[in-house]
Amino acid sequence: MQEIVTIENLEFKYLGAGDKALRGIDLSLERGRRYLLVGASGSGKTTLARCITGLIPHFYQGEYSGEVVVDGMKVSETPIQRLAEAVGYLRQNPEEQVLMTKVEREIAFSLEFRGLTTEEMERITRRVMENLGISHLWGRTTDTLSGGELQKVVIASMLVLEPKILILDEPSAYLSPMAVKNLQGLLDTYIPSQSTLLVIDHRLDYWIGFVDTVIYIDRGVVRYMGSPGRLLNLLGSEEHRLNIPLHIRLSHDLKQVVNTRGVNS
Ligand SMILES: Nc1ncnc2c1ncn2[C@@H]1O[C@H](COP(=O)(O)OP(=O)(O)OP(=O)(O)O)[C@@H](O)[C@H]1O
Ligand SMILES: [Mg+2]
Numbered sequence: 001m002q003e004i005v006t007i008e009n010l011e012f013k014y015l016g017a018g019d020k021a022l023r024g025i026d027l028s029l030e031r032g033r034r035y036l037l038v039g040a041s042g043s044g045k046t047t048l049a050r051c052i053t054g055l056i057p058h059f060y061q062g063e064y065s066g067e068v069v070v071d072g073m074k075v076s077e078t079p080i081q082r083l084a085e086a087v088g089y090l091r092q093n094p095e096e097q098v099l100m101t102k103v104e105r106e107i108a109f110s111l112e113f114r115g116l117t118t119e120e121m122e123r124i125t126r127r128v129m130e131n132l133g134i135s136h137l138w139g140r141t142t143d144t145l146s147g148g149e150l151q152k153v154v155i156a157s158m159l160v161l162e163p164k165i166l167i168l169d170e171p172s173a174y175l176s177p178m179a180v181k182n183l184q185g186l187l188d189t190y191i192p193s194q195s196t197l198l199v200i201d202h203r204l205d206y207w208i209g210f211v212d213t214v215i216y217i218d219r220g221v222v223r224y225m226g227s228p229g230r231l232l233n234l235l236g237s238e239e240h241r242l243n244i245p246l247h248i249r250l251s252h253d254l255k256q257v258v259n260t261r262g263v264n265s
Contacts, residue, residue, distance in 0.1 A: 004164055004196050005029040005052055010066035012047060012056055021047040023220040025066070029165070034197045036207045036228070039217035045200045046092055048217065049167050051075065052198075054083040071164055081113075088158030092169040092200075094150050103137045103145070104129070107157045128156045131190050147174030151183075159190060166191060167198045172206055180206050204228070 010025040021044045029035060037045050050056040057064040058080045068075040071086040091097050100106040108125045116124075129135045134152050137145070145153065151174055158166060172180050180203075191197060199207055204214070208228045216224040216231055224231050 002030045003028045004031045004071055006067075006069045007051070008067045010051060010068060011064070012051065013063040014047075015061040017062070019220075020063075021220055022051070025220075025222055027215070027222060027225065029196050029198065031164070031196055032194045033213060034211040035199070035213050035215055036204070036211040037198060037200045037215045037217065038202065038204050041202075043217045044220040045217060046169055047220075049089065049169055049198070049200060052165070052167060053087050053089045054078065054080040084110075085161065086164045088155075088161065088163035088166045090151065090154050090158065090166075090168045090171060092173070094147070094154045097154060098142045098150065101141050101143070103134075103140050103142055103153055106142055106153055107160060110157050110161050124160050125156075128159050128190075132156050132159075132186055148179055151175075155186075162192060163195065165196045165198065167200070169200045170202070171199065172201055172203050177206070184210050204231075 005028060007025050007027040010022055011020055012022045013020040025048065037048065039045050047056065050060060051068050052070060052075070054070075054075050056062070057076055064076065070078075070083060073083065073086070075083060089097075098106055100109055104122075104125055107128065108121045111121045111124060126135070126138075129138060132152050132155065134149065134156065137149060137153065142150065142153065151171060155168075171183060175183065187197065197211075199211065201207055208214075211228065213225060214228045214231050215222060
């Protein structure tokens with residue numbers, strides 16, 4: 001089967017919240033593809049990521065119904081540690097997920113349950129740090145890192161596990177446009193081609209050329225899933241909520257004019 005994540009009729013309401021954060025979500029993600037999840041603030045992007053990683057329903061309490069299956073495992077019935085072997089998750093606030101004081105210990109930590117020798121763990125950690133261009137952070141304490149450095153350390157700690165799915169929640173928040181390009185280059189090079197990538201970002205313009213499929217979520221409902229270009233037809237007046245690049249907007253407007261007025265040839 002090509003699908004790595006299947007979600008059926010998923011609904012979730014946080015404990016004490018008035019409205020459901022997710023409503024009737026049906027979605028599947030395929031192996032080896034790149035997805036961008038966009039939507040306004042509060043639309044449910046992070047909540048959906050939590051449902052794939054298992055933080056919902058194992059950590060966050062609330063009303064949960066429907067089914068999420070990740071790499072053949074039913075999320076609601078699988079321990080979160082087991083799910084973490086398949087899903088790497090860079091949280092929206094990466095400082096919340098760092099556990100160790102030293103950078104190299106943080107990266108090697110995820111390997112500790114794999115029964116490797118200390119030498120093997122060190123070798124893998126050094127290789128991944130070198131690949132991500134952060135070898136100079138060896139020996140640093142994690143609380144002295146900048147947001148961008150911390151993000152790379154967390155990405156390194158995910159890459160050592162070679163996860164089947166990688167979820168990056170708002171990775172551009174700490175980065176300049178140049179640094180986003182740099183991150184995309186690293187993802188291109190070091191994420192295995194059979195891994196699935198789900199990027200969550202407000203910045204459609206940063207990722208539009210990088211992903212295969214865009215998923216648009218609006219107030220807990222998936223309103224669109226398909227090619228980045230066709231999303232514009234649907235958005236209409238809502239497009240100001242996403243940062244759609246000018247050249248794409250112009251080509252869309254031009255097509256609208258041609259469609260409504262026709263062309264003389
Ligand atoms: N821990 C929580 N407890 C209660 N409600 C929550 C919690 N986390 C999120 N929510 C609510 O669930 C809804 C969806 O929030 P979520 O964080 O998933 O949105 P988002 O699309 O990731 O937004 P942003 O772009 O601001 O990160 C919002 O109404 C939010 O207030
Ligand atoms: Mg969020």
